[in-house]
Amino acid sequence: MKSWVRNATQQARSGRFAGPPLEYGVNQSRLDPALQRAFVQLDCDDETQAFLETCNGGGILEAVASTFLGMFYSLTDANGILGRGQMFVLSREQIKHLLQKEQRVGxxxxxxGAGDGNVTQSIASIVDNVRxxxxxxxxxxxxxxxxFNCVETSELTHPHVTEGKPYTVISLMNVLDRADTPMTMLSQIRELLDPEQGLFLLAVVLPFHAFVEVGTKRVPPSEVLPMQGGLCVERASFEASASVLYRNVLQPAGFELVSFSRVPYLCRGDMQQAYYVLSDAIFVLRVASGQS
Known part of the structure; x- marks a missing residue:
């Protein structure tokens, strides 16, 4: 099975594979110069392959239950109830490489927005405590x-959050484009992060498409990020969208770049397809000089 996954990955990149491609590469000439300098090339490693090997679709009862729950709950809630739709973004080794931390940082x-906790578990291996x-x-x-010491809240002013600051690592994995007030959230993250040693790990599906889940509905966010030129509706390229996000959003929010990469955002599939994939931009950031 492992060799099949490796072959599928190679075939996906060469265009000979009918399944979803696993994209790790970028056209660096189309990136903002800061992203070019910070780019880290990743690949389908053993932990990623292990996740793909568990993607065997699902049974008909699970599919029926998911459809039924989808009439009353958001997709996130339905997946949580059924324990399905597990996601994979980064392996432990990839996280260490991007954070430039081979040892525990404490x-x-x-x-x-920790979701199913799979990414949380990967990052938890290098810190002492998790919220x-x-x-x-x-x-x-x-x-x-x-x-994983969780509370049900979207507010970063919640005591559960503020009592733990300053944080060594803050992760926001595929949440920014689903947040109602994303610019406010970025400002609050900057204030929560250790200004000297803290790192902010951000994953965003690109090209950018923002909406908020309210029950079974999808509504526009209250705060609209200045992403013109990087929107999905504009058919923007991954590179253009990443560049716009960095220049128009992350830099003005008071962050500077440590590393940047592209990885497939994998979701365990269903009866129709073993797994689904989107393109994630990964930014590792720190508080910019003069912002602390």
Whole structure:
């Protein structure tokens, strides 16, 4: 099975594979110069392959249950109730490489919108303590079962969050484009981060497409990020969208770049397809000089 995954990855890159491609590369000539300098080339490693090997679709009962729950709950809540739709973004080794931390860094991790906790678990291996937040009650229950100290909130002013600062690592994995007030969130993250040693790990699906889940509905966010030129509706390229996000959003929010990469954002699939994939931009940031 492992050799099949490796072959599938190679075939995906060469265009000979009918399944979802696993994209790690970028056209560096189309990137902002700061992103070019910070780019880290990653690849499908053993932990990524191990996740793909568990992606065997799902049974008909699970599919029926998911469809039924989707009539009453958000997709996130439905997945939390059923324990399905597990995601994979980065392996432990990839996280260490991007953070430029081969050894434990200690301190506390804050994982905002921690979802199923798979990414949380990877980052937790290099810190001493973990705090998480989630807006999905079923996901909160699952995170607490895994020992990830979670509360149900979207507010970064919640005592559970503020009592743990300053944070050594803050992760925001595929949440920014689903947040109602994303610019406010970035400002609050900057204030929560250790100004000297703290690192902010951000994953965003690109090209950019923002909406907020409200029950079974999707509504526009209250704060609209200045992403013109990098939007999905504009058919922007990955590189253009990443460059716009860095120049128009992350730099003005008071962050400077440590490293940048592209990885497939993998989701365990269903009866139709073993796994689904989107393109994630990964930014590792720190508080910019003069912002602390």
């Amino acid at each position: 301190g506390t991790l804050l994982d905002i 998480t937040t989630e807006v999905s009650a079923p996901m909160v229950a699952n995170l607490n079962k895994r020992g």
